Amino acid sequence: MPDKKSINLFWFRRDLRLADNAGFYHALKSGKPVLPMFIFDTEILDKLEDKDDARVTFIHQSLVNMNEELKRLGSSMLIKNTSPKEAFDEILDEYNIDTVFTNHDYEPYAKERDTEIAQILAAKGSKFCTYKDQVIFDRDEVMKPDGSPYTVFTPYSRKWKEKLNGFYLKPYPVEKYLQNLYQTQLPFPALKDIGFEASSIQVPKNEYKSIIADYAKTRDFPGLAGTSRISVHLRFGTVSIRELATEANKQIEKTWLNELIWRDFYAMIIWHFPQTANHAYKPEFDKIQWRNNEQEFEAWCKGETGYPIVDAGMRQLQALGWMHNRVRMVTASFLCKHLLIDWRWGEHYFGRKLLDYDLASNVGGWQWAAGTGADASPFFRIFSPEAQTKRFDPKFEYIKKWVPEYLDPEKYPAPIVDHKEARERCLAAFKKALNG
Template sequence: MTSISILWFRRDLRLADNAALYHALKSGNPVLPLFIFDQNILDKLPKDDARVTFIYQTIVDLKKELQQQGSDLLVKYGKPEKIWPEILKEYEVKEVYTNHDYEPYARERDDNMAEFLTSEKIAFKTYKDQVIFEKNEILKADKTPYTVFTPFYKQWHAKLNDFYIKAYPTKKYFKNLFQTKHLPGPTLKDMGFEKSKLDFPKISYKNKLDNYAKERDFPAIDGTTHIGLHLRFGTLSIRKAVSDAIEAKSNVWLSELAWREFYMTILWHFPYSASDSFKKQYDKIKWRNNEEEFKAWCEGNTGYPIVDAGMRQLNQTGWMHNRVRMVVGSFLTKHLLIDWRWGETYFAEKLLDYEMASNVGGWQWAAGSGNDAAPYFRVFNPELQTKKFDPKFEYIKKWVPEFGTKKYAQPIVEHTFARERVLKVFKEALN
């Protein structure tokens, strides 16, 4: 039996510029790529979850690319802890290569895998791939992590150079892929999923970068890059995105890419913040958590047009404009006094580009409970946000066609009353 290395794909679904794949291909053993549809994750998802369709389609494309090289992608469905022992019976595995993942479940899974593979005398080698800087690479002078974005970004930006954004030349070493006949894999149906009807954004953002700073806040304009999904699953390399931002001199977009890394660093250093408030005293807030009001928010029937437009855009497309994400987040936590975790969970279910670190970070920012957060007494006024960012109601009319007619919902709560109520409740909890 031939000794092989395995490249375990997870959130890095591409052959070009992939750190772990590059190191695997240079390991001296033929490399068999592997992807596991992980039941520990999939069992919690609805059967028409669009992200599963996106992953499945990407896997089909990867298999074709690898087959052109005389190799293939081994695709399994189940729990990694059960699948790995089966793979070791099938192949003579010397080393396993993969890229770092920073979310709590992934860290636990990888710790367990490292222990298991080491006990089988198999090296488990992991690499940085989905961020430019990770873990302890950006720290304050006293070696503690930054908890405020601006100083973090200053250092992130100062440290950035060609070395960190250079692409890994994987193609040069494709001859080292394990040569094999076509390998069968599970279909969506085999795994109990249906094909989603949602459209997935293409990777095409270069034409947006010149006007990104001017246009990104206006939801009626298609001025943002829509690459969240591709960064989430690694169909686009972060090194490529950052290189393109620098080349286009789009500093605003560069700082948005850095926000993502800031939140990942926070999640890494403060894993409790995935489910608890970063500022712990915010867990004393007495949320109202009215289920009917939450339902109205989810469905886009609050009587606040910009909030409703955002929620309907999310429900129908799996995406929401970033400016509007801030408005709906503030509205849920401040106007309705509903726990930010309820909103975070709803977004986790609906967003194609859901990334735990950014989503949790964004929701805690809206609630005031996160790091670098807006002070709790800042309550977004949906009307002023509309005047500023959708003055002609173009975005609103697109998603709320009954806006301006008698059919449109009455406001669920009056703004001034809601503002006074939240300030009182937060003050009581925080003083």
């Protein structure tokens, strides 16, 4: 049984690094020994459909690496594998906790969880302190002059860039205070101990710097290695957003910086409009009469629609847990508009498969593609898969890699829907919802 001297706790969540971590820095400066902890949250994990989920493997390995660093400093990570409520009930019995430090999380489930944990702690006389860490500008830091949230990206982005200065990019010097870690050696569970097995999907390395100088020229061509592939590291916080924004801001061309701003924008939207996780931002679009054909949805998931650029993207997703951003837009538009399948079906499927799955950005991207979201693509903008291929994969390099049989009518299916007919059907369904 650990001794009952008063300590503080730092709860790692979407910030799986010791360096440049806002909440961890404040915890270490607090004046009491700090015990690091992580919860394999069964409220989330029990909903996962695949026991070899690559994200769980990545989280576990990241924590193993962090724990090795902590052990060298005489400390270790406290791991819980249960619901957050049960975890804190156990922790408050085991330790005398003065304050729990952590970083903000903006998703609807996270808001409810944190409210519940703050109440549990308060009942025991303990405090709960959270800090901004995963975004450059927090939920209320970039607002309209009247104090309301922006819902259009361009003016938000303009204000974001005007506000940016060195203060917001400054890293937190955690290393100065690591001597304040609580000295303990705790057992660390294997992946199988939390009910999962190792995934064969490899997470891309954190090697974004070689890409970003030419990002604006290469990012739209899926056959090139032209994107940073940093998204999974950003999602789980194995890299600091301040580091990335600093590098992006050094570039004369700001396209990569704009991608980081979109991420802040969607985090702000999900905070102020949490209903958009499950409903159209524009309520009239919840009246769309989706076809929701299950056979066509399965063909889309498997990459068997007869549209090579769509199928290439879906097969890349299956194989790598990642899809090129241009193709994410094409596949999402195809599902919602060509097949008239509810964007929530696609959002859920991406949520199952994407290594870099982030609710705010994924919902934002799907509602953009469907035409139902904040600052979305107009509903009448319907990507032509053929035109997208000619423009962004003209030599069929991407398609040949993922759909090598695309020219063989015996092996490759005919298109499951005619583009012109699908376009007309989509426009009619959306106009009916708007006029309904």
